[in-house]
Amino acid sequence: MRRRFRLKEEQVAGLLFVSPFIVGFLIFSAGPYIASLYLSLTTYDVLNPPNFVGLQNYIDLASDETFGKALYNTLYFVVFHGPTAIAMALILALLLNAKVRGVSIWRTIYYLPQVTPAVALGVLWLRILSPNNGLLNSILAGVGIQGPAWTVDADWVKPSLILIRVFVVGTWMITFLAALQDVPQELYEAASIDGANAWQRFRNVTLPMISRVIFFAVIAITIFSMNVFDIAYFMFPPQVFGGQLGPQDSALFYMVYLFQQAFSYFHMGYAAALAWILFAITLAITLIQLRLSRYFVYAETSK
């Protein structure tokens, strides 16, 4: 006997609950996604009809030196920004989790960079990192270190951007703090009774218990880093560096290059191909991270 497929009542309810996203996705996102996939197979400048060229845009990417430079800059940022941002957020969360006075004030102060517009951050940090009279190099000079030319030396531009973003971790700091406060106190008590010191309690109790949150942060920060745009564009605007994003295009990130191709040069088809390649790379990295998560993420299951 054939069984008719019927949704259970709770399945219907679930679908209705997620309907705001589904409807929004279908109306505002699905169309542009499909259109961009098609446009990536065309040459298109918005004003004239798209011209189908098959995979030519993807083939051209292989020989595009600037694409390679933008991808390298972006992966550099991902590799170094991700771990430093997570470490900073975790350290701040651990400090705030300690029973110190005025926690809410500290929390607000550390959260401030998160809500500061990227333009303001860029201007502020250009002053701090100014090679000749910036605050950071003045401090370094005070302890006998000659600071680098952060903003004009191509080798130091990306580290300076990573340094700036390391202070913009307010959201993750709050998330980690919530996770820390969720760790059952009895686990610490049990560990203490067993003679564990502070480091051992952190290593064997805290880290495993918040590992799922850290893993989520790793994925989210990786995706954010792949899409980094604003801070590079505002700190090293092409108008200042003569058409370049920082000296020798050292701050030319993937999304900046994509924006340039689409809206400065009207290469919409090529830009669409760039977007899909970025999607594929991000998806691949995320899948690898998911695969590796079984070795690092503590799963609390009841069997």
Next chain:
Amino acid sequence: MDTGTGEKNRTLTRRELVRRSALFGGAVVVAPIIAACQPGATPGASTSPGASGSTAAQKVTIRVWGYGLDDARAKARLNVFKAANPNIDVQPVGGTLNTQQLLTAVASGDPPEVINTDRTQVGSWAGRSAIDPITDLIDKDKFDMSQFYPATVEQVKYKGQTYGVPHFATIDLFWINNKVLSDAGTDPASVDPGNWDQLQSLGEKLAKVSGGKVTRTGFDTKMQDGRLYYWTWANGGDLFSSDGSKAQFTDAKAVEALTWARDAVKKQGGEKARAAFSQTQDFFSPNNPFLIGQTAMTIFEQWLLGVLADPGPNFAFTVLPPRKRNSKDPLTTVTGGAFAIPKGVKADKRLAAWEFIKGMVSTDAWIAGQKATFMDKQSKNQKYTPTITGNIKADQEDMNTVYKSIGPSYDAAIKTWQTALNAGKYPYSGPVAQQISDLVTANVNDALQEAKQPADALKKLNDDAQKAIDDYAKGPGNK
């Protein structure tokens, strides 16, 4: 609490709660969408013919993008136009013209009636059919284009058709800080902008560098900011064929110019040190680097005069028209804006747009604008310096009647403008102008930062520029 027994009729079960919440949530999402799809659903929307555009009294509304009313000049000019054209209602939208906004407006068939765009972009817009030629309108009214400087008129042409009307002009001039040179034992009057050997040696002599840090730039070629065009022209070369279809960056004259500029900055501490020093400077302030002697000599645009006037009315400086190499002949770069009419503008509105353009660039409108600016500055106790409008007669009237002497250096500087304007050339303004501009500065900076040899940087620039031109020729949007 749900007991799971006969209390279902009176007590909300968990399942019921879930079901009702979900239905409510779904309804919240779907209802506005359904409502929005109903004809005439948008509150305040009107389908009456007079809601926008023309009215029964044939009043025509035109939208002008890239023209804001944020200064006295802009307001006064518009008032002159409005007084003469009461039947045309102008809706200006300020700020720099938004490329994305214009593209989508033209693509959707609802463009603004007039745009105020950078002249280097006219070829880009024209090549992609985003703006229409206005040659027919010029011919119809026998509109005199010779009222504008020749270089500005040439720059708004594309494939033999005129696509815009010049609106403002910016020229490069040669600036000398008299005191810095005199203190170094050099007579400012002895400086010859056409003598490259002198410029390089003076640059080295006047520069102050210690511990790898620059504290004074002797001579700034501004090569890092796109001046490859000027220095190559001055050296007798050109970067493009006359029709703009062939890149010529490997021209020996261009290589020589870039090598000379690289050496000039190298002798003054190097490009990195120069860039680091420039980041400490506050250009739009009483601490302007040229005013306070942090820059001894430079090529820069004429509006620097306005930056200097208030903090330094007694400042002694010399301004010369830039010259061809080893020659007294003037030569400079002229850039600026243009009014143009986008594609898809309806016939009646196109005529109104044309009236607006003619009115706004008329001598009367410009002089009214300059006088209003003068009064505005005077009320704020600020100095007035002329602006180059592009309209030759308006500029002469401005310099002769509106401008009031600030000091001998300022008066002499303004007198050089006419000479420079008559010897103006403009950079590549074809359909891939933005791409070429970015390529020029990127590759030039690679050479200045000594990441590449000048000849190698220009070879790469030539290849990439030619590819951009050829790709465009295959069809718009080609990469």
